[in-house]
Amino acid sequence: GAVVSQHPSRVICKSGTSVKIECRSLDFQATTMFWYRQFPKQSLMLMATSNEGSKATYEQGVEKDKFLINHASLTLSTLTVTSAHPEDSSFYICSARGVRDRGGEQYFGPGTRFTVT
Amino acid sequence: QQQVKQSPQSLIVQKGGISIINCAYENTAFDYFPWYQQFPGKGPALLIAIRPDVSEKKEGRFTISFNKSAKQFSLHIMDSQPGDSATYFCAASAGGTSYGKLTFGQGTILTVHP
Numbered sequence: 003g004a005v006v007s008q009h010p011s012r013v014i015c016k017s018g019t020s021v022k023i024e025c026r027s028l029d030f031q032a033t034t035m036f037w038y039r040q041f042p043k044q045s046l047m048l049m050a051t052s053n054e055g056s057k058a059t060y061e062q063g064v065e066k067d068k069f070l071i072n073h074a075s076l077t078l079s080t081l082t083v084t085s086a087h088p089e090d091s092s093f094y095i096c097s098a099r100g101v102r103d104r105g106g107e108q109y110f111g112p113g114t115r116f117t118v119t
Numbered sequence: 120q121q122q123v124k125q126s127p128q129s130l131i132v133q134k135g136g137i138s139i140i141n142c143a144y145e146n147t148a149f150d151y152f153p154w155y156q157q158f159p160g161k162g163p164a165l166l167i168a169i170r171p172d173v174s175e176k177k178e179g180r181f182t183i184s185f186n187k188s189a190k191q192f193s194l195h196i197m198d199s200q201p202g203d204s205a206t207y208f209c210a211a212s213a214g215g216t217s218y219g220k221l222t223f224g225q226g227t228i229l230t231v232h233p
């Protein structure tokens with residue numbers, strides 16, 4: 003149980019393009035999903051929190067117009083990186099917290115390796 | 120105050136030995152303390168977690184020790200195996216308006232030699 007998938011697992015795009023990453027909870031309903039980015043040999047940095055049916059809450063320093071987050075259903079959240087630049091290259095990871103979780107438990111997706119050339 | 124400080128940055132252990140990773144926090148509102156294991160190119164996987172109402176939790180070879188007064192918690196891996204070689208992250212979260220938001224430690228790269 004508690005499986006989270008991400009698609010695509012790897013993406014390479016040119017500067018200026020926009021790319022969408024999907025995060026799905028496969029066997030549970032996720033009221034809240036989180037998006038993180040992780041640079042090589044560094045820890046996970048929270049970018050934003052999304053709740054189903056409402057606007058995402060972004061962490062300080064994260065450009066909401068650049069990283070568009072949509073949480074349209076209890077099993078799907080998407081992150082769109084708009085007008086990508088090489089400095090956006092990173093490992094993007096989502097996590098999900100279930101409806102029935104007592105609190106705190108998050109289950110992570112496998113991550114998306116995002117490279118901008 | 121939101122920081123979680125993790126040490127050591129890297130750890131080398133012989134097969135069969137005990138691996139110990141420590142974390143310290145300042146925010147007394149934290150009430151959930153998970154440990155995650157991450158292999159290269161993969162997402163973190165929840166290993167074990169503890170809440171402040173207990174001082175120790177054990178699951179198989181993994182044990183969390185929690186010291187509320189010192190605001191510290193640690194992960195012990197007994198009988199460490201080469202397959203345990205990975206990066207380990209401690210984390211913490213609080214209730215209230217920050218409900219569920221995890222603050223991660225800096226990570227520890229564990230290498231277990233055969």
